Amino acid sequence: MSVVALEIGGAYIKGCVLGPDGVLRDRERWFSRPERGPDAVLETVLECAAALARRSGAVAAGIVVPGVVDDASGSAVRAGALGWRGVPVRGWVSEHLELPVAFGHDVRAGGLAEARLGAGRGSRNFLFVSVGTGIGAAWVLDGRVEPGSRGGGGEIGHLVVRPGGEPCHCGGRGCLETVASSPAISHRYARLTRWRGVGAGELYHRADAGDAVAGAVCAEAVEALAATLATAVTVYAPELLVIGGELGDAGRGRLAPLREALARRLTFQAVPEIVPAAFGDRSGCVGAALLAQELGSGGAAA
Numbered sequence: 001m002s003v004v005a006l007e008i009g010g011a012y013i014k015g016c017v018l019g020p021d022g023v024l025r026d027r028e029r030w031f032s033r034p035e036r037g038p039d040a041v042l043e044t045v046l047e048c049a050a051a052l053a054r055r056s057g058a059v060a061a062g063i064v065v066p067g068v069v070d071d072a073s074g075s076a077v078r079a080g081a082l083g084w085r086g087v088p089v090r091g092w093v094s095e096h097l098e099l100p101v102a103f104g105h106d107v108r109a110g111g112l113a114e115a116r117l118g119a120g121r122g123s124r125n126f127l128f129v130s131v132g133t134g135i136g137a138a139w140v141l142d143g144r145v146e147p148g149s150r151g152g153g154g155e156i157g158h159l160v161v162r163p164g165g166e167p168c169h170c171g172g173r174g175c176l177e178t179v180a181s182s183p184a185i186s187h188r189y190a191r192l193t194r195w196r197g198v199g200a201g202e203l204y205h206r207a208d209a210g211d212a213v214a215g216a217v218c219a220e221a222v223e224a225l226a227a228t229l230a231t232a233v234t235v236y237a238p239e240l241l242v243i244g245g246e247l248g249d250a251g252r253g254r255l256a257p258l259r260e261a262l263a264r265r266l267t268f269q270a271v272p273e274i275v276p277a278a279f280g281d282r283s284g285c286v287g288a289a290l291l292a293q294e295l296g297s298g299g300a301a302a
């Protein structure tokens with residue numbers, strides 16, 4: 001059976017179809033434009049899901065969102081990147097889509113996908129870290145993703161790396177996301193140059209091509225990320241860090257400076273291996289498909 005999967009992010013809604021043969025098809029993405037409000041974004045989600053389902057004959061859909069997610073009630077409790085509070089995603093979409101809908105957290109779904117099918121296969125405990133529009137982590141132990149109480153675990157993007165620094169959408173200041181997320185490095189580059197709207201992927205290319213400003217912006221983000229990961233490694237002692245999102249999508253070479261910066265910070269702690277996510281910035285979408293497959297086969301939604 002085929003299933004439809006959608007990952008709703010602050011910048012894009014990513015969609016795909018996972019076929020019965022385990023092959024991903026119909027990879028698409030649409031602008032989320034969250035400034036329109038949750039109803040309009042969910043209308044777009046519904047249109048995208050219905051189009052993918054019509055083409056594939058899907059029997060179930062999986063939808064994942066960022067922030068604090070209540071898997072049991074199917075609600076986005078708090079999704080700062082979307083400006084959502086208490087949005088009943090699963091109930092609304094399943095009512096209009098006329099398909100069973102599985103619902104979950106984007107980064108935990110990404111961790112699940114990497115554990116079962118990707119870079120975390122065979123690892124007993126690892127941290128999946130997504131670095132893109134937002135920054136979050138999923139703690140995967142024996143193939144199971146630990147959500148924390150009330151679904152609030154893994155929000156490492158809101159650990160403070162610059163006390164009193166720039167305001168963050170969470171209400172705090174100087175969070176990791178204000179320094180190392182894709183929008184943060186794009187804004188910083190725009191402030192230092194006249195280049196506006198340069199995305200993270202293009203910025204990585206420019207840094208690699210010798211653009212000194214792009215290099216400095218990336219280096220600053222890497223140092224902040226390494227500081228946060230040093231904390232996470234000290235707390236969890238994972239054997240592996242799987243990096244997803246746009247940073248993971250940029251490939252193994254982009255992770256070498258992160259590995260060096262992390263190793264410099266650790267003293268007694270074992271330095272974990274750092275690898276890119278097998279699914280690049282699509283791990284969450286693949287995880288959403290796995291949740292939908294479980295639902296379609298009668299298993300419990302996670």
Ligand SMILES: [Zn+2]
Pocket residue numbers: 157158168169170171172173175177
């Ligand atoms: Zn924050």
